[in-house]
Amino acid sequence: MTVSTPPPPTNSPARGRFITFEGIDGAGKSSQIAFVTGLLRARGLKVVATREPGGTPLGEKLRELLLHEPMHLETEALLMFAARREHLAALIEPALARGEWVVCDRFSDATWAYQGGGRGLEREKFAQLERWVHGHLQPDLTLLFDLPHTVAQGRIAAQARGLDRFEQERAEFHERVRAAYLERAAAAPARIRLIDADQPPALIQKRLEEIIANLCR
Numbered sequence: 001m002t003v004s005t006p007p008p009p010t011n012s013p014a015r016g017r018f019i020t021f022e023g024i025d026g027a028g029k030s031s032q033i034a035f036v037t038g039l040l041r042a043r044g045l046k047v048v049a050t051r052e053p054g055g056t057p058l059g060e061k062l063r064e065l066l067l068h069e070p071m072h073l074e075t076e077a078l079l080m081f082a083a084r085r086e087h088l089a090a091l092i093e094p095a096l097a098r099g100e101w102v103v104c105d106r107f108s109d110a111t112w113a114y115q116g117g118g119r120g121l122e123r124e125k126f127a128q129l130e131r132w133v134h135g136h137l138q139p140d141l142t143l144l145f146d147l148p149h150t151v152a153q154g155r156i157a158a159q160a161r162g163l164d165r166f167e168q169e170r171a172e173f174h175e176r177v178r179a180a181y182l183e184r185a186a187a188a189p190a191r192i193r194l195i196d197a198d199q200p201p202a203l204i205q206k207r208l209e210e211i212i213a214n215l216c217r
Helices: 029-042 057-068 073-097 108-118 123-134 149-158 171-187 201-215
Strands: 018-023 047-051 101-105 141-146 192-196
Touching: 018 029, 018 108, 029 047, 029 101, 029 141, 029 201, 047 073, 057 073, 073 101, 073 108, 073 123, 108 123, 108 171, 141 171, 141 201, 149 171, 171 192, 192 201
Parallel strands: 018 101, 018 141, 047 101, 141 192
Antiparallel strands: none
């Protein structure tokens, strides 16, 4: 008689969740990342907060090039995905495998919006890069902070700081970026949650609390 042996028990933790923040420059998403990270940690979750481009030593070097050095559109897109591949391999995927939650300021939706919508990168080229670099992984939740460019521009001007080369683009560029973000959100409504960023911070945070509570159920 053959006796089946049960599989050995596993001590592997449950996979963590991956949350990304998106929006045009000046939409105020960065100021809400700390708030959401705090909400998650208050629930006893281990959270890794990171950003793109960046997140790793190599990624931060590529960030400086991408934000300040003029380059061909396809070079820009390739560098974005190169930094992303390193980010995934060195930080995001290991953290998720340990059961930690990752909160990231921008991910591939930003490349779709900025390099695709803003600069005109062919959609098929974007799709090929996305499949190659992280076809196996998409964020569990993306919070898209939507705001008219005129309002965002006023917020940036009030900060009285040096602008990177994306922030220095003309209004038409930022309008295309916003339109591409909204198109992306319409195509993935289950993942991308639209946040009206043109309202008081308290109302935004109330909405974020509701979304995070539902995600943690």
